[in-house]
Amino acid sequence: MSNDRKILHIDMDAFYASVEQRDNPELRGKPLVVGGGSNRGVVAAASYEARRFGIRSAMPIRDAMRRCPELLRVPPRMAHYQGVSQQIFEIFRTYSPLVEGLSLDEAFLDVSDSRSLFGSENSIALRIKNQIRSVTELTASVGVAPNKLLAKIASDLEKPDGLVVITHENIHSILDPLPVRVIPGVGRETFAKLAKFHIYTIADLRNASRRDLTSVFGRFAERMRQRASGIDDRPVVASRDEKSISAEETYDQDLSDVVVMNRELLRLAEKTAARLRSRKLVAGTIQVKIREADFTTYTRQRSIHPPSCSTDQLFQMAKQLLAAWLAEHPEARIRLLGVGGSELAADGQRDLFASLPETGKDDVDQAVDRIRERFGALAVGRARTLDRS
Amino acid sequence: MKLVAAREALLKPLQAVIGVVERRQTMPILANVLMVAKNDKLSITATDLEVELVATTTADVQNGGEVTVPGRKLLDICRALPDGAEINISQSGEKVLVKSGRSKFSLTTLPAAEFPTVEDINAGQALELPQETLARLLEKTHFSMAQQDVRYYLNGLLLETGKKFLRAVATDGHRLALCQAELPGGKLPEQQVIVPRKGVLELQRLMSGEGSLNLELGSNHIRIQLDGIRFTSKLIDGRFPEYERVIPQDTSNSLSADRQLFRAALQRTAILSNEKYRGIRLTIQENAVVLQAHNPEQEEAEEELEVSYGGAEIEIGFNVNYLLDALGAIESEQVSLALVDGNSSCLLREPGNDDCKYVVMPMRL
Numbered sequence: 001m002s003n004d005r006k007i008l009h010i011d012m013d014a015f016y017a018s019v020e021q022r023d024n025p026e027l028r029g030k031p032l033v034v035g036g037g038s039n040r041g042v043v044a045a046a047s048y049e050a051r052r053f054g055i056r057s058a059m060p061i062r063d064a065m066r067r068c069p070e071l072l073r074v075p076p077r078m079a080h081y082q083g084v085s086q087q088i089f090e091i092f093r094t095y096s097p098l099v100e101g102l103s104l105d106e107a108f109l110d111v112s113d114s115r116s117l118f119g120s121e122n123s124i125a126l127r128i129k130n131q132i133r134s135v136t137e138l139t140a141s142v143g144v145a146p147n148k149l150l151a152k153i154a155s156d157l158e159k160p161d162g163l164v165v166i167t168h169e170n171i172h173s174i175l176d177p178l179p180v181r182v183i184p185g186v187g188r189e190t191f192a193k194l195a196k197f198h199i200y201t202i203a204d205l206r207n208a209s210r211r212d213l214t215s216v217f218g219r220f221a222e223r224m225r226q227r228a229s230g231i232d233d234r235p236v237v238a239s240r241d242e243k244s245i246s247a248e249e250t251y252d253q254d255l256s257d258v259v260v261m262n263r264e265l266l267r268l269a270e271k272t273a274a275r276l277r278s279r280k281l282v283a284g285t286i287q288v289k290i291r292e293a294d295f296t297t298y299t300r301q302r303s304i305h306p307p308s309c310s311t312d313q314l315f316q317m318a319k320q321l322l323a324a325w326l327a328e329h330p331e332a333r334i335r336l337l338g339v340g341g342s343e344l345a346a347d348g349q350r351d352l353f354a355s356l357p358e359t360g361k362d363d364v365d366q367a368v369d370r371i372r373e374r375f376g377a378l379a380v381g382r383a384r385t386l387d388r389s
Numbered sequence: 390m391k392l393v394a395a396r397e398a399l400l401k402p403l404q405a406v407i408g409v410v411e412r413r414q415t416m417p418i419l420a421n422v423l424m425v426a427k428n429d430k431l432s433i434t435a436t437d438l439e440v441e442l443v444a445t446t447t448a449d450v451q452n453g454g455e456v457t458v459p460g461r462k463l464l465d466i467c468r469a470l471p472d473g474a475e476i477n478i479s480q481s482g483e484k485v486l487v488k489s490g491r492s493k494f495s496l497t498t499l500p501a502a503e504f505p506t507v508e509d510i511n512a513g514q515a516l517e518l519p520q521e522t523l524a525r526l527l528e529k530t531h532f533s534m535a536q537q538d539v540r541y542y543l544n545g546l547l548l549e550t551g552k553k554f555l556r557a558v559a560t561d562g563h564r565l566a567l568c569q570a571e572l573p574g575g576k577l578p579e580q581q582v583i584v585p586r587k588g589v590l591e592l593q594r595l596m597s598g599e600g601s602l603n604l605e606l607g608s609n610h611i612r613i614q615l616d617g618i619r620f621t622s623k624l625i626d627g628r629f630p631e632y633e634r635v636i637p638q639d640t641s642n643s644l645s646a647d648r649q650l651f652r653a654a655l656q657r658t659a660i661l662s663n664e665k666y667r668g669i670r671l672t673i674q675e676n677a678v679v680l681q682a683h684n685p686e687q688e689e690a691e692e693e694l695e696v697s698y699g700g701a702e703i704e705i706g707f708n709v710n711y712l713l714d715a716l717g718a719i720e721s722e723q724v725s726l727a728l729v730d731g732n733s734s735c736l737l738r739e740p741g742n743d744d745c746k747y748v749v750m751p752m753r754l
Contacts, residue, residue: 004626081563233735272751281468302537303537304537304538304539305535305536305537305538305561306535306538306561306562306563308539312539313540317539345666346666346667348666348668348748348753348754349563349666349708349750349752350563350732350752350753351562351563351566351750352560352562352563352565352635352734352748352750353562353635355629355632355635356630356631356635
């Protein structure tokens with residue numbers, strides 16, 4: 001790994017919430033969360049006004065409302081955010097082919113070899129920020145550093161609309177006073193363990209005794225010390241392909257009836273399969289996500305051969321996985337279900353039996369997709385996804 | 390139960406049946422093997438409720454009886470004893486004692502009556518045929534079976550009788566392999582059964598390819614008796630697709646190539662195909678095929694192969710593994726590929742021989 005890498009970490013500021021405030025002037029300047037349309041959803045994103053009340057993403061909406069009764073809620077428009085995300089990623093790719101997307105609104109860029117074309121890493125960072133602002137009217141915070149770890153830490157230091165540059169010269173003056181929590185991998189539990197050894201800041205961590213570190217991190221002790229010294233060799237891996245595609249839903253009332261669960265699974269499988277098909281992808285692994293009423297979350301997955309984007313095949317597999325899970329958790333009350341596909345590949349392989357009526361269900365999927373494309377998602381659906389209650 | 394047997398006389402049947410002894414124990418007794426001693430014969434049965442194997446061996450039976458013991462442990466014990474060892478097995482209360490020389494083992498048991506076995510399979514027809522025939526049919530088709538496909542009826546192999554033929558067909562929806570053999574004797578009744586993948590692989594492991602076997606086809610089971618081993622498998626309860634409709638009938642536009650040269654060229658080109666979906670492009674021109682592959686790293690392979698072809702130029706993409714599997718199963722020096730266009734399936738076979746057919750669907754590249 002070259003010693004002279006220049007890595008950018010770009011993180012959109014309160015992305016979903018900012019998009020909503022941009023699109024609707026009435027929401028601007030007000031505490032706002034994007035998240036499930038009911039009291040039972042969780043916060044997907046909180047505006048900076050809402051964050052002042054201590055509201056964070058992944059917090060249940062109910063808790064958020066308690067903290068801020070006048071909180072505005074907007075249901076998420078994922079397809080819309082995806083569109084904005086594409087605009088942003090297009091900007092990234094004009095500066096480097098090495099773009100590693102972490103989510104819709106966050107990416108690493110390796111601009112080490114872009115400097116001869118676009119100037120210094122700092123001016124690339126500024127140009128990207130400006131371009132994001134002029135194309136999307138949104139702001140991003142950027143960290144510039146010799147590696148991913150430091151770039152990620154840097155982008156978070158002066159949010160929103162920040163630009164922080166960490167160089168070999170200022171590494172220690174910037175890192176040392178920061179709390180250990182800023183290091184990815186140091187969560188609440190680890191933080192508590194470290195506190196027992198009076199390790200609070202990155203400087204404490206770097207200077208801690210080997211014995212203390214080993215008792216907290218086990219065999220990762222040296223790696224954590226390296227992190228505290230700002231060392232990180234991980235390359236930026238261009239993620240041209242999405243890693244997974246999924247759909248999930250939080251329910252207003254906990255589900256306990258298998259028939260209803262399966263109906264919901266079919267609905268989710270249909271969404272996921274349609275997303276796969278619209279991207280001309282097939283999934284080699286199908287997973288279901290299950291969250292119980294007490295927030296315990298499970299995922300179960302299995303590979304399918306051949307990889308598929310067929311609603312029916314995704315549904316069948318999801319149903320099997322859920323049934324197996326239910327066998328272990330017979331009394332379960334479920335508040336969230338999700339169906340996803342990963343191990344994605346281009347859907348190039350043709351099917352021998354696609355033209356035979358009894359096996360050629362793919363034709364149904366394609367017909368449904370075409371109708372929905374013209375008339376909208378509600379124009380046609382499977383009878384079994386209809387709520388008969 | 391009390392018997393004495395040579396280590397080798399126990400090892401062979403245990404090794405034969407151990408493949409179906411459950412590792413993940415859904416029912417504790419499935420980790421056991423059933424031992425039945427009677428008239429100087431010891432039979433050892435293992436089952437995973439889908440496939441049942443019964444292996445019979447000779448033993449000096451002093452007291453007849455039946456009991457079940459942990460299969461893997463018994464096998465490991467026999468394997469670990471020295472060559473030529475004599476093994477005493479006797480039941481003592483709830484335990485089975487295994488003694489040999491100065492070694493003594495005491496194994497837990499479960500009642501033989503609780504061990505699930507398949508007795509009569511109500512066979513609709515029974516055939517006797519050379520082992521070599523069935524072994525060959527499976528060998529030439531098994532690789533096209535689906536694996537954990539949600540179309541559960543593809544996760545196995547179709548055995549079909551009719552006219553004078555026994556036919557094996559396997560398909561995963563992307564490619565299909567068909568191979569048939571003419572059986573001596575008269576016309577056979579028409580019957581289709583789907584043997585699950587696990588059963589097919591287990592059966593292949595058991596067949597030596599020599600001697601003959603008895604094949605019984607029931608409506609829910611298939612049973613095969615071969616040297617000292619009885620194989621019984623549940624059938625997949627489903628309808629196999631109408632496979633004949635996807636086998637190209639018009640073979641007028643065909644190319645013919647040296648099979649080994651074609652295979653070697655594909656193997657070389659495949660090195661730089663995408664590891665995940667293995668796409669390879671064939672450009673078929675007058676008396677030549679150009680093979681091309683590239684991967685996400687933008688590395689490229691290209692090779693030209695001399696063939697005999699006089700039709701229109703066709704550009705077509707395939708998963709190279711499917712072509713290689715078919716070319717590996719065909720034995721003739723030349724191979725014939727019948728093609729229609731870049732979107733239609735391709736038929737590979739030995740020129741002039743319709744006993745084995747391989748159909749491969751193309752990929753969009």
